[in-house]
Amino acid sequence: MILIGGGHTHVLLLRKLCKNPLHDVCMTMVSDFECAAYSGMLPGHISGFYQQAALLINLRHLCKLANVQFIHAKVRGMNLKQKQVLLDSGAAPLAADLVSINVGGIPDMDNVEGAKSWAIPAKPVPRLLEGWASTLAAAENSTGQLQIILAGGGAGGVELALAMRSRLQHAEFTIIHSGARLLPEHNSCAQHIARNLLLERNVVVITEAKVVEVMPQSVRLDDGRRLASDFVFWVTQVAPPGWLGESGLDITREGFIRVKPTLQAINYPWIFAAGDAASIESQKLPKSGVFAVRMAKPLEYNLRACLGGSLLKDYKPQRHSLSLIGTADGRAIASYSRWAAHSAFFWWLKNQIDRRFMRQFQ
Template sequence: MPTIITNSSNGAHPHELILIGGGHTHVLLLRKLSKNPLRGVRMTMVSDFECAAYSGMLPGHISGFYQQAELLIDLRHLCRLANVQFIHAKACGMNLKQKQVLLDGSAEPLAADLVSINVGGISCTEGVEGAKSWAIPAKPVPCLLKGWASTMAAARNSTGRLQIILVGGGAGGVELALAMRSRLAHAEFTIIHSEPCLLPGHNSRARHIVHNLLLERNVAAITEAKVVEVMPDSVRLDDGQLLAADFVFWVTQAVPPAWLGESGLDITREGFIRVKPTLQAINHPWIFAAGDAASIENRKLPRSGVFAVRMAKPLEHNLRAYLAGRLLKDYKPQRHSLSLIGTADGRAIASYSDLAARSAFFWWLKNWIDQRFMRQFQ
């Protein structure tokens, strides 16, 4: 049964606002609302996790730089501060005609005048035989943390060299590989990536730095290859090659939960909610979406926490404007964003537009940014 925390409040509540998911946009929204509440609105957050993990600090935790508690945001506490009801349950759908949010189990549907969706993606293993049984998904984060704990335990008890494979060579996969390597010096690491080069979406200088760093750390990379089968002790590639594997981490691009499309929302081919620049769902102006769940029409944005964080301010403005019957504003993302990739050695790679470099200063900067973000919720 879902666990519900309610906060007392006097007066009528003519509007019901439901926040689905505890992603980066929503936690910042709650922080803003704790300082400047919405009047005449009863708010509810639905999340299947009681704590939200800040993804920016995850590789730092894997490498031993942060304790697990340092990257977790207590959603219950945050909801109390913002006078928001918290329901610990998994959203599984929406009834668009009746304006209801459906929950797993026997819980009653939640009536809503207004909905905001900021659910995290899940690692997509569809079409890969054995992946759901044997691969460790990078998302949701609790699955990754549990899998990493099992890997560390196996390394302590093993007399041989563990074979560890990471499927996905984007920034997330590379950063995780370097973080894991820093803790398991005697394991064998291989990154398998379907595209011609690692770090797609980054400039050639950043890719060159990563290429040399992986060689230096003895992390193998196989590009233009796909894993088509995962077995208890190996993986099979699309060219028939078998690779030994004690642990397989699935770090490919995450996809939204299937219920978004199944509910009748307009979605992209990949399953993201199609939204206007105001962050309103196409054809459903009472539904907003942000972060990894959303795809803004005619704008291709990287799936990055940087953009999710910066959506909080326009989302807050537009929720207030919608409720007050005022004009909404478009979210205008920055043209370029700074990407900081930790290298698990007290340094980080900074990638911006056509520029890239690696230094201790960039790790200091990344740590300062991440710590500043988390201090808002402590």
């Protein structure tokens, strides 16, 4: 069995296998990162609340505890006919009777001129942390105000903007969002709270606009405006790795793997997918860690069932989920269905949930 990627679903799967291993099964995890970053604590690290080590999960060590071989390499594709996983390092293909894919998406930058050269993607996390370190260094050495632009006004963009603002009081921040409202996947109350907070902290918000070109010291919007920029952070909707579709897997228009409610790929029952990489038929789920962590239990059950020849069960996502968005001031926005609030209690709750999640891997 091959596990591709060290996303939230797979790290929880490995944690379960530490307690209840799969006997007589040779398992291998392939990941291009030796440490997986827990995204829930990333803004807290940016704002200075957490040390970097607090949000990292050592995949190699976790695999050792679960009796799973770890290969530090990048997957470049699959040979579906021969049931092989192809590696970018030139290593021999890995034979696979069963595959589970849990690779994180990255912000879509392909159609924006200069974005890949000059913008800093929010994912993968190591790229973001490198870009943030460069930003802090530039702020220390600059005599003027840095111009920082964030492309994307979803929960990730808003939370990052607030976290960065808390560290760089003298920089100028601008969020550029293609929609009419920030936090498009949240209710109007949460949107109102976020907009007011950004206003209070002098973060400029430009809605119904897109960045169409990124240059070394500026960006160009689709309405012709040019904005000065020292650093551009790309926090738009994620796009999956291109090799998923190139391998011949059934994918959505956006490039995500089409899977059944059992998390099996359409037409390929020996391939499973979870987290950002998966798009479950007849279910429209946001690309959120809240759902990825809930997929670990049904994924484990169905992998065991598949190996044992038993019936598989459907993954049934919760109808509503509680979202907690840190605001870098000892408070957080809580959003659930049509309800939202902002208080110190919700930051306490978020911190408790995040630390409890990470304690499983310490």
